[in-house]
Structures are given as structure tokens and as C-alpha cells.
Amino acid sequence: MSFLVPAVLLPCDPFAAKTLTPIDHSTKEKSFNEFKIKFLKILKSKDRKALEEVIDKDIHFSFGGEAGKKDFLKTFQLTEKPSASNFWELMEETIKLGFRQNNEGQMVAPYFFETFPGDYDPFTHYLVIGKNVNVREDATKESKSITQLSYQIVRAEADDLDGRRLEKESNCNWKKICTPQGKPGYVCDRFLRSPLDYRAFFEKKKNNWYLTIFIVGD
Incomplete structure (x- = not known):
């Protein structure tokens, strides 16, 4: 007679805990706050026409050969069918995470891009982008929560089913992670953000703010 043994998550290697508390500098600069509202x-x-007016003519958006406003609009399919472009959602998700003003005066979103510690590999670590986010025993919202994290860095764990743990009920693609305390578990991908995901830079030129960088990857 054989018995089904429940899967056991073995401990993972602990690492130094780091919290990147949300900040938003967008309100401390009056002209940028007005620009952000617009x-x-x-x-x-x-509104593609209005968008074109705030895109810098030399916008950087690719690590390849493409550059400039014309290529940007084409790459994000904003030329022919702007309403169907994924740009609007990608940008909104990026800037809703808050801005940090860097030493050059640029406003950068998300707030943690330039402050993500260099001793955490950006290819294997995420930031938990939420308060009291559940880390679960299994890849389902019905599973037991083993701990809760708020704006902490976690490490991605090897997972044979990575990218295929989609749960329609919770609209989550569950990611296997390791907490700083060495506890493995699963977190809904909507609450995880890689430092190499999209980031946006806005710069003031001749009294007007422009989108100068919108890029993903490394």
C-alpha cells in the first residue's frame, strides 16, 4: 500500500534582510507634481498626441540600435493603434510605485530603482511591493500563509514550474521565493517587482518636464 506524502519545502539559504520603504518625491517639486497630474x-x-508632446526627442528605451521619439512610438505600437498599445498600462504600473529624485534632478520611478543595493543580484532578487504580503506554503491563495512581508527584498528560488503556476481565481502567477530568514514559499507575482523591470526617468528641460528614459532589462 502506498501513501501520498505532501510536498515539503526544504529550508533555503538565509541572507541579509533589507527593506526599501516606499517614498515619493513627486510632491516636493511643485512643477513636477503639476506635470505628473497632467x-x-x-x-x-x-491621448497619443498629448503623450508625444512630453516625450523627449532623444528618448532612450532600448539597449539595441533604436532610439528617439519616432522609434519609441513605433516600438510601443503607438503610431497606428495607440489605444491597443501596452505602453499605457506598463507606464501606469511603473509610476504608481512612487518617484525618487536623483542627484541629477531627474525624477525616477519606481522609487527603489537607483537605491536597490548592489550586493543583491538584480537577476535573482525581487522587491515585495506591498504591505503584509502573504508568503504561502503552496502556489494557491487557499494555502496557509507562513509569513508576511512588507517592502522587503526576497530571492527567487529554482522552480521547475516557474511561469506556469497561474491561478485564475486569484489572477496570480505564483513565484517561488526565499525569505531573508531562509523560509521558502510562494508569492503572487503582482506583489513582486524586479529592479530590472520597466523604469521611467523624467527630466526638466527649459522649464518643461519630459520622459527621457523608459526601459526594461540590463
Whole structure:
């Protein structure tokens, strides 16, 4: 007679805990705060014409040969069918995470991009982007929560089913992670963000703010 043995998550290697508390410098600069309000309206209405006016002519958006406003609009399919472009959602998800003003005066979103510690490999670590986010025993919202994390760095763990743990009920693609305390578990991908995911840089030129960088990867 054979018995089904429940899967056991073996401990993972602990590492130094690091919390990147949310900040948002966008309100401390009056002109940028006014620009941000206008920019959010552009995103919500998917107004391509208004968007073009705030894109820098030399915008950097690729590690390849493409550059400049014309290539940017083409790459994000904003030329022919702007309403169907994924740009609007990608940008909104990026800037809702908050801005940090860097030493050059640029406003950068998400807030943690330039402060993500260099001793954490950006290819294998995420930031938990939420408060009291559940880390579960299994890849389902019905599973027991083993701990909760708020804005902490976690490490991705090897998972044979990575990218295929989609649960329709919770709209989650469950990612296997390791907490700083060495506890393995699963977190809904909507609450994880890689430092190499999309980031946006805005720069003030001749009294006007422009989107100068919008890029993903390394």
C-alpha cells in the first residue's frame, strides 16, 4: 500500500534582510507634481498626441540600435493603434510605485530603482511591493500563509514550474521565493517587482518636464 506524502519545502539559504520603504518625491517639486497630474490624465485617456508632446526627442528605451521619439512610438505600437498599445498600462504600473529624485534632478520611478543595493543580484532578487504580503506554503491563495512581508527584498528560488503556476481565481502567477530568514514559499507575482523591470526617468528641460528614459532589462 502506498501513501501520498505532501510536498515539503526544504529550508533555503538565509541572507541579509533589507527593506526599501516606499517614498515619493513627486510632491516636493511643485512643477513636477503639476506635470505628473497632467501625465496621469494622458495615460488614462490614452491621448497619443498629448503623450508625444512630453516625450523627449532623444528618448532612450532600448539597449539595441533604436532610439528617439519616432522609434519609441513605433516600438510601443503607438503610431497606428495607440489605444491597443501596452505602453499605457506598463507606464501606469511603473509610476504608481512612487518617484525618487536623483542627484541629477531627474525624477525616477519606481522609487527603489537607483537605491536597490548592489550586493543583491538584480537577476535573482525581487522587491515585495506591498504591505503584509502573504508568503504561502503552496502556489494557491487557499494555502496557509507562513509569513508576511512588507517592502522587503526576497530571492527567487529554482522552480521547475516557474511561469506556469497561474491561478485564475486569484489572477496570480505564483513565484517561488526565499525569505531573508531562509523560509521558502510562494508569492503572487503582482506583489513582486524586479529592479530590472520597466523604469521611467523624467527630466526638466527649459522649464518643461519630459520622459527621457523608459526601459526594461540590463
